[in-house]
Amino acid sequence: MVLKTLDSFDLKGKYVLLRADLNSDVVDGKVMMSERIKESIQTISELKNKGARVCIIAHQGNPGKKDFVSLLSHCKLLNKFVLVKFVDDIVGDLAVSSIKNLGEGDCILLDNIRNLDEELDINIKPNKIVDVLGGLFDIYINDAFSVCHRKHSSIVLLPKVIKMKCGGRLLEKEVNALKKISIKDCLYLLGGAKPETNIKLLTGKKVLAGGLFGHICLVSIGVDLGYQKKYLKETTLVKGDYMDFLSELKGKLKNVLLPDDLVIDIGGKIKALEINEFPSSYEVVDIGPKTVDKFVKEIKKAKAIYMKGPFGKTTDKKFLKGTNAILKAVSESKGFSLIGGGHLSDVISRSGISLDKFDHVSLSGGALLRYVAGEKLVGLDALG
Structure with missing residues (x-):
């Protein structure tokens, strides 16, 4: 149209x-x-x-x-x-x-x-x-x-x-911005706390998984995160059957890059643990430095980037080190960058990175996600 x-x-x-x-x-x-x-x-x-x-x-x-x-x-x-x-x-x-x-x-x-x-x-x-x-x-x-x-x-x-x-x-x-991220080799950076939304976007494009979504991806392949594994199961992140969701997610991770290390919060002090050092009895609050390095290398190669959701907890600036590093890499990327608005826009404002450094910061939520997932939008169809 x-x-x-x-x-x-x-x-x-x-x-x-x-x-x-x-x-x-x-x-x-x-x-x-x-x-x-x-x-x-x-x-x-x-x-x-x-x-x-x-x-x-x-x-x-x-x-x-x-x-x-x-x-x-x-x-x-x-x-x-x-x-x-x-x-x-x-x-x-x-x-x-x-x-x-x-x-x-x-x-x-x-x-x-x-x-x-x-x-x-x-x-x-x-x-x-x-x-x-x-x-x-x-x-x-x-x-x-x-x-x-x-x-x-x-x-x-x-x-x-x-x-x-x-x-x-x-x-x-x-x-116009969404058309630019529809290209085959667009890199998806999927974080935040909505795994049921993110799973719809696992359609074959390369994905970097962070935030609670990255944690639940790790759990789906058998990683025992300890406290974080229990937290993921007990929260209402997944509305349907939790085990069925994990099984479905596991089958869609072919093109998903997962964290190599994560940061835990030990009474206000943060510490990075490699995945093989888990389980831990502490909350996971950020991606670790090795994960940041791995993800940044992918961002630098991307022709187009779509980022949705933060890669760590946002309640304390100590927990935003990983997310801010990823945002900095996206803002400096030569590829077209689209930021999913809402929570991530707020994080950018706190990071000191100008919104102007990104090609487009969307103000839309559900409509944006449906479009990216390939669903038709009735409002656009009505204009045809």
């Missing part, structure tokens, strides 16, 4: 419905400034500058959760960069009149789209999101790659009823 972009249409005077991603952390009831809000500015500003009549729809949190709040605060944060008016409505008379009264270059933000049940359940009839908003716009723009795997009304139904549709600048950037 060839993705249409903002360059595909004459935007002047057009009524444009922009599905943005403004979902941010909420701390003590306060919406925090986020990279998602900042990244949305490019598309919003371009639409305004080109004379479009812009209406933004977005979500915050999920119904019933503490972070499920109004988008009024998001609008205030957007206004630090670009003029946007908040409309305390979604499909009622106030929303409709506000949309119809938009002038060229004007921009409004409607309230949390997930206030409407039909956003999350596309089978609800009648669907006011489609029935009301669908008939008011000339162009639909999806700039929310992070929810492109969700069958939600604003993602899959609105682009069906609005004739012209395309991706926004952020979505365009995400898709």
Whole structure:
């Protein structure tokens, strides 16, 4: 599919419905400034500058959760960069009149789209999101790659009823970056604490395994890590049958490079142990120096790199030595580098390495992983 972009249409005077991603952390009831809000500015500003009549729809949190709040605060944060008016409505008379009264270059933000049940359940009839908003716009723009795997009304139904549709600048950037890591010899660096997600990415490409994922890979081939082995089994890292998962994982490690040494925490003091020195009665908190050297050599040879999740525990900077060394090597690599956002982005911020050193730092979670795993994204399909 060839993705249409903002360059595909004459935007002047057009009524444009922009599905943005403004979902941010909420701390003590306060919406925090986020990279998602900042990244949305490019598309919003371009639409305004080109004379479009812009209406933004977005979500915050999920119904019933503490972070499920109004988008009024998001609008205030957007206004630090670009003029946007908040409309305390979604499909009622106030929303409709506000949309119809938009002038060229004007921009409004409607309230949390997930206030409407039909956003999350596309089978609800009648669907006011489609029935009301669908008939008011000339162009639909999806700039929310992070929810492109969700069958939600604003993602899959609105682009069906609005004739012209395309991706926004952020979505365009995400898709272009993902195309570059789709090459056959892309190197995957898989860490973090989500082994069930990572196993989907073991599709034949060379993988460097770190973090809790690296530990569970070692356990699957019979390595007794002692305390860490017990910890892995007792936590809820694997939702299904643990032993069945280990058996499945063991059969997919052909192209996976595992740690040669690991760092343990002995009452606040760290010590590297080679794998043949285990089991240990202490927690594993990082990859060791021999593993770092082995992994860095692979990174230097890679034409493209996808890194997901830290390679050690992130609660103490002492435990981040291995992860920081890997990040430094990726940032200096001549190959294209894509960083899976979220937790790893936070680690980079603490490492002192500029995000600009990486070719692309994704703001997406589930959608990114599904794309990398070769699954189709309904939100992208809807733009075709």
